Amino acid sequence: MFELKIKDISKQDLWQKANIILPKFDIEKIKNATYTNPVWVHFGAGNIFRGYIAAIVQDLIERGELDRGVIAAELFDYEIIDRIYKPYDNLCLVVTSDAKGNLEKRVIASITEGLKCDKSFEGDWKRLCRIFESSTLELVTFTITEKGYNLFDLKGDYLPTVKEDIENGPQSPKSSMGKVAALAYVRYKSGKKPIAYVSLDNCSKNGEKLQSSIVQIAKEWAKRGFVEEDFVKYLNDNSLVSFPWSMIDKIVPRPSERIKELLEKDGLENMNIICTSKNTYIAPFVNTEKAQYLVIEDSFPNGRPPLERAGVFMTDRKTVEDSERMKVQTCLNPLHTALAIFGCLLGYKTIYEEVKDEHLKRLIEKIGYDEGLKVVVDPKIINPREYIREVIEERFPNPYIPDTPQRIATDTSQKMPIRFGETIKAYLESPDLDVKSLRYIPLVIAGWLRYLMCIDDEGRAFEPSPDPLILELKKHLEGIELGKEYEDLEERLRPILTNEVIFRVDLFEVGLSQRVVEYFKEMIQGIGAVRKTLQKHVN
Ligand SMILES: NC(=O)C1=CN([C@@H]2O[C@H](COP(=O)(O)OP(=O)(O)OC[C@H]3O[C@@H](n4cnc5c(N)ncnc54)[C@H](O)[C@@H]3O)[C@@H](O)[C@H]2O)C=CC1
Ligand SMILES: O=P(O)(O)OC[C@H]1O[C@](O)(CO)[C@@H](O)[C@@H]1O
Structure with missing residues (x-):
């Protein structure tokens, strides 16, 4: 028996026997390099991130195209970090099946940290602020579901947490968009550093949606004197801050009992599927299909990893x-x-x-x-x-x-x-x-x-x-x-x-x-x- 944990990664024969592909890089080295010079943060630590985005990062590292990993940050469902990231040292087992039912099992080790994005988790919040101040940070991606970007209820009034954030300023935000806007402000204050905020959610004009939510909060803060008007200008200056649009396509359903049983037969321990109190169905593994399409508008003011080398279409809007x-x-x-x-x-x-x-x-x-x-x-x-x-x-x-x-x-x-x-x-x-x-x-x-x-x-x-x-x-x-x-x-x-x-x-x-x-x-x-x-x- 063996576990999806760093301590067991060295037991190569067990993984090999189970036909599970291990990362082809020095995990510790990538982790340390990312800690000092972060390049990529992802909000929304759920299934598609683990099964698709983190796998792209791993591909790039394994091809020698990237020497740092991705930092996962969770805005909403902190149980994901406590129950699925921490106990497995941020590792994830991705099980990909093609149309004939051939399975590829691969350990993803490109996620170097799992952070809870809320000021009540003081250490994690401080760490996120340091990351957003870093000049090496190039992109921040999101898979937080369409409703994660919403500021308003059906009647067109601000949602209660958004209203609170607007009244309280960037000091202790509670809403998802309030937190992202506050971190963007940290970056602005550290010297108007450039950055790309990339929504990878499944909605039309996703970049526009993300931009309008962040800018709206920034405007309300500027109106109340919490932030400079110039912060709003910075967010709207495409040469400093971009909100590329994207199209994402890969079917990543909830974790399946059948895959869990297969992995347990392989000798892996603790492959339990959980449903968090916020209704996220998640497991140490992710089951997904082989087909995948990711198309991203190529607008990255602080540079970007060579995503095209991992099959991402980099193109115009x-x-x-x-x-x-x-x-x-x-x-x-x-x-x-x-x-x-x-x-x-x-x-x-x-x-x-x-x-x-x-x-x-x-x-x-x-x-x-x-x-x-x-x-x-x-x-x-x-x-x-x-x-x-x-x-x-x-x-x-x-x-x-x-x-x-x-x-x-x-x-x-x-x-x-x-x-x-x-x-x-x-x-x-x-x-x-x-x-x-x-x-x-x-x-x-x-x-x-x-x-x-x-x-x-x-x-x-x-x-x-x-x-x-x-x-x-x-x-x-x-x-x-x-x-x-x-x-x-x-x-x-x-x-x-x-x-x-x-x-x-x-x-x-x-x-x-x-x-x-x-x-x-x-x-x-x-x-x-x-x-x-x-x-x-x-x-
Ligand atoms: N699963 C799939 O097949 C595909 C998913 N996507 C996009 O990714 C999104 C997430 O999918 P999965 O990761 O598979 O779902 P999931 O259920 O595994 O994870 C959902 C993630 O969104 C976060 N979230 C939910 N409500 C939020 C809110 N109000 N504010 C901030 N974060 C919030 C959760 O905390 C979690 O991190 C989808 O809604 C879709 O837009 C895109 C293509 C395929
Ligand atoms: O109908 P929904 O809920 O958007 O789900 C569509 C499914 O197909 C996809 O669009 C495939 O990319 C995924 O988002 C999801 O698995």
């Missing part, structure tokens, strides 16, 4: 935006959402099982190749057709990626505009395309209405995934029963189908509502009607 639109609007996420909706209706529990279903596979092929590709903006660095092929033939069917339709169905109301609305709009705006020729996107929208009834195709009730609009949306479907005829369906569904926040357009106005309602009518004919409708229209 337009290419980042086109890549992001290709992935989120046409080639991956709309297909994912279609599988999520029909998966919940047809009783599926995993995405990979769904892709074996001939009707569902055909549906996502139609959405991707037929309807999506007609309007996709080709980012040039990734071929959209080949990208869809990889998604459908290799990535979604991967049985070692235990992703679920229920996870992807989370927040569908928020995802509709970007995943389907943009394509509908592009058809409307194109002189060569007829929006009424769309068949499969309306089928997914009808499927979603059917999903909102919260009754599956067997007639069983199911619990819908969390969604901020679920209660409001469900109300419009109340009273509709399987097997009954309704004359006023169009009117009943009108409030949803005309909602431009959900679909980017009014589906009545653009002439798509009739088709959606027709499909929906077919899907409520009785038990098995969803399957029948799907079968009829995809064939």
Whole structure:
């Protein structure tokens, strides 16, 4: 038996026997060099960071392209550091599976520190301040989920912790963006040192989102005299501080029991998966797929590691935006959402099982190749057709990626505009395309209405995934029963189908509502009607 700890790394024969690849560098040397001359800090110590970003850093070190590691800082869920970083000496075991189920197991040792970013952890906060004063610091990356950047609640008022931070100044911030702004101020005070703040979160125009949150807090502080006006100028001066945009793509689901068992069979001890009190599912290992795409706007005022040597596309903002639109609007996420909706209706529990279903596979092929590709903006660095092929033939069917339709169905109301609305709009705006020729996107929208009834195709009730609009949306479907005829369906569904926040357009106005309602009518004919409708229209 052996453990994922520095003390056991020297037991090379045990790791070799278990087919686990060890780091090919002097861990202690990299750690010391990073401590004195830090180059890279990452906020958000969760799964994608450990499984993707830290692995990029390790690749660069192993290729001799970088002589320092990355420092992880956690803004929100400190249990991650206490229970998953410290006990394993910041090491992580990344298990990558390809489409054939071949596993690569690799120890990642490029994370040199795990710090809790809050003033209540005095030592860690002081250390972060020293790091932000360092002239060697080149980039700060983030994977803190989209909500991590929010300053406002749904009513447009400041969130309580943000409000407190604004009133109290940069001395003891509590909100995530307040802490980052305070550390940016530390850097400013140390001599206006240059830096790049790079959001790697899965949202459109992520760099803009990060910049606007930090600048907003800085402005409020300047108004109250806590900081100089010049600090706001510094944050807006692209030659000193940049907020590059990025597109990130790699499916990193929650840790899987199956992988845990495999590792335990290898003789590894303490591979337990935990769920923290803040609901982060995390383990000493990360399970992920082989496919990965990272596209970053190349704007780094203090220099940067040669990320391109580790397969990262370094490019201009337009290419980042086109890549992001290709992935989120046409080639991956709309297909994912279609599988999520029909998966919940047809009783599926995993995405990979769904892709074996001939009707569902055909549906996502139609959405991707037929309807999506007609309007996709080709980012040039990734071929959209080949990208869809990889998604459908290799990535979604991967049985070692235990992703679920229920996870992807989370927040569908928020995802509709970007995943389907943009394509509908592009058809409307194109002189060569007829929006009424769309068949499969309306089928997914009808499927979603059917999903909102919260009754599956067997007639069983199911619990819908969390969604901020679920209660409001469900109300419009109340009273509709399987097997009954309704004359006023169009009117009943009108409030949803005309909602431009959900679909980017009014589906009545653009002439798509009739088709959606027709499909929906077919899907409520009785038990098995969803399957029948799907079968009829995809064939
Ligand atoms: N897991 C995936 O497949 C992919 C994830 N991403 C991006 O990375 C984000 C994180 O994903 P994972 O690391 O896999 O999730 P995770 O659940 O393992 O970790 C989430 C991280 O975000 C932090 N966080 C959550 N709420 C926060 C808040 N309000 N303020 C500051 N930090 C907060 C958590 O403390 C944790 O460090 C996703 O939301 C997405 O934007 C991007 C591509 C793929
Ligand atoms: O539908 P969601 O919740 O954005 O999840 C999409 C999944 O696909 C991805 O976009 C793939 O990169 C990941 O973010 C995630 O695993």
